[in-house]
Amino acid sequence: MKTNRSLHSSINVGVLGLGTVGSAVVRNLARVPGIKVKMGCDLRKVETACVLTRDPMALINDPAIDVVVETIGGINPAKQLVLAALKAGKHVVTSNKQLVALHLEELMAAADKSGVSFLFEGAVGGGIPILNTLRDELSGNIIEEVYGIVNGTTNYILSEMTEKGEEFAAVLKEAQRLGYAEANPKADVEGYDASYKAAILAAVAFRAKVKWSDVYREGIEKITAEDIDYAYDAGYAIKLLAVARKVEGELDIRVHPALVPFSHPLANVSANNNAIYVRGVPVGELMFYGPGAGGDPTSSAVINDILTLGNDECRMTNDELRSYPIRKIDQIESRYYIRLQAPDKHGVLAGISRAFADHQVSIAGVTQLETRGNTATIVILVHKVKEANLTAALKKVGKLPVVKKIGNVIRII
């Protein structure tokens, strides 16, 4: 099994989990010239023409199987089965972002020990070949930053809020009705899904050992129709971004809503697509755009990993990965959007300006668009500043008698 060419004629694939992705893998593998799917294993339902078993361990231990594809999702039983497969000397290909984000080091160690590959292109960006491109096609570059839109549900909700002017809760409810959001939407709207992908992007882009718990995470629950309006008027879309940067030897990995200028290609990414920016030296800025989820696109990623097996260049090993200090969120530098409510009287801006100046927060623009009753909404955009400074300044602002409430603070890219 030295090359993908020699594998092409003889590869036997076992698939654990025949849901949307697993079924598409089985279906589309059948189209690849010269490849044969000898067996699939269904943990949930029976719907394909391949040989089926309901015993995953029998499949894992079958000497005829070269590769185990894991598309069950989640940690249990996926993790135990993948570890068993690696221990049994099978290559493993997975699209399970949570499993990879939480246990990459342990799984790669098990793969290294058995001298097999553990590949996971399908875990980030659906059909976009982002991980393998970072690993194989930009190898002369120093990657400085990777960021983008990696969650379709939140992108859909934010797009709908923008188009319809409706609030988060109403749009979420409609998205659930249409099947674009899960009954339990937490993994998407609170940014968990994106945080798994941010961790994986950082691991591959920087060849880094990443602890998922080090990823800073904010969801889109607190974004209001008002925020979207003000941002729109100032020339920005609001998008949930996954960000992975290497700054002065530290990793800065985070997921949060961000204001994205309309002139930036990410601002126009439609609901069903993902888009990932990569900034490297010497290449500059690249963007990779495509279907971020779904059976067929994700199966493209899984199948490419299968065809890559046996090519030793096309994998990472644990000993390539290094540990880096994590940059805490209060140490990042960013521009910010701040929405606050204040009684509509003189002295408000003076008080805010003083608090900002005390902490080196420099105001780039102020909008005071409307007054409801005695309360004015004031939106302030500030220049790049360390987040700790902004937090300290806003603490002071919050205590000003002229300020009623700090409505929202959103980072700007």
Place this chain on the structure above:
Amino acid sequence: MKTNRSLHSSINVGVLGLGTVGSAVVRNLARVPGIKVKMGCDLRKVETACVLTRDPMALINDPAIDVVVETIGGINPAKQLVLAALKAGKHVVTSNKQLVALHLEELMAAADKSGVSFLFEGAVGGGIPILNTLRDELSGNIIEEVYGIVNGTTNYILSEMTEKGEEFAAVLKEAQRLGYAEANPKADVEGYDASYKAAILAAVAFRAKVKWSDVYREGIEKITAEDIDYAYDAGYAIKLLAVARKVEGELDIRVHPALVPFSHPLANVSANNNAIYVRGVPVGELMFYGPGAGGDPTSSAVINDILTLGNDECRMTNDELRSYPIRKIDQIESRYYIRLQAPDKHGVLAGISRAFADHQVSIAGVTQLETRGNTATIVILVHKVKEANLTAALKKVGKLPVVKKIGNVIRII
């Protein structure tokens, strides 16, 4: 020299041609950990710290050199030198789109004969790793279509025409003054540069033997400010596209201006960037976006090819390439924009409609915006139709006494 890892510590690179790209290759190779540039050869000027020679054959025949990088450009002397290097058993990496488009088969045969690699990622899309991604990262897909913006000069000129409302000749003159267009602009504005890239994209995407002379080519010289205006009002940008499609077993490869809907990500590609769409099964539509030219971005592509050498999976060989019939331009199907001038009197649209109907050309929209003297400009958008039918219909239209002149015909994507 089995793997890029083993090469990393010992690779000796000879560079032929130290212009913008060659110099950047030498400069940026020095940053790659563990790699050493032992020698560069300057055919034009001396500006680097590496060992220099003015005798390219001495460099090619130097037993210490593993890889020859060719960044001279053009056919002579590049072709002879590359063939000599391949014959001498050196891997060759080039960014020379004209050389690759015109002589890929001959050069790959020479590489195959010596058992070395001939790689050319830098020839298309500057820093965008489009060729290697098509070759290595989408291997489970059937690629159906590749199209995009691959020439910066024409993209700049069309963008400027749109923003300033000026005619082609004036914008070209200004672009030449600013250094964005060559003194002899033919290679860019007449679509030659894009046609080389279209041929290479087709060869890699479809593993096809492509004759560059089979690429249909139109430039942007005949696009008027009026066309851009009418297209804009109808919701389209005009872009020069390179298109490579596989349709019913035939290759359809062409370069021409096209109307691109504003909702399409290609419509918003800024002047300095390239963007390439790929449609495959099962992946769906992907877009790759980035700096399409320049020393640093292109050096990223060249350097990645150097680091890939010795990995047998990461190259194509001649025996993988197949010949396909070429679909003639009159056999393609497309939507079209037609601008024509007619005396402003009744009967014009009736005559046109009859001629169109006779050839199954179906009108999607008509605009008659302004009348100058006795002449009205009429813009017609038609539904998808075989180009031969449109041509026959327009021949009839041109002979109508009520029609003064057919101003322009532009395909719509």
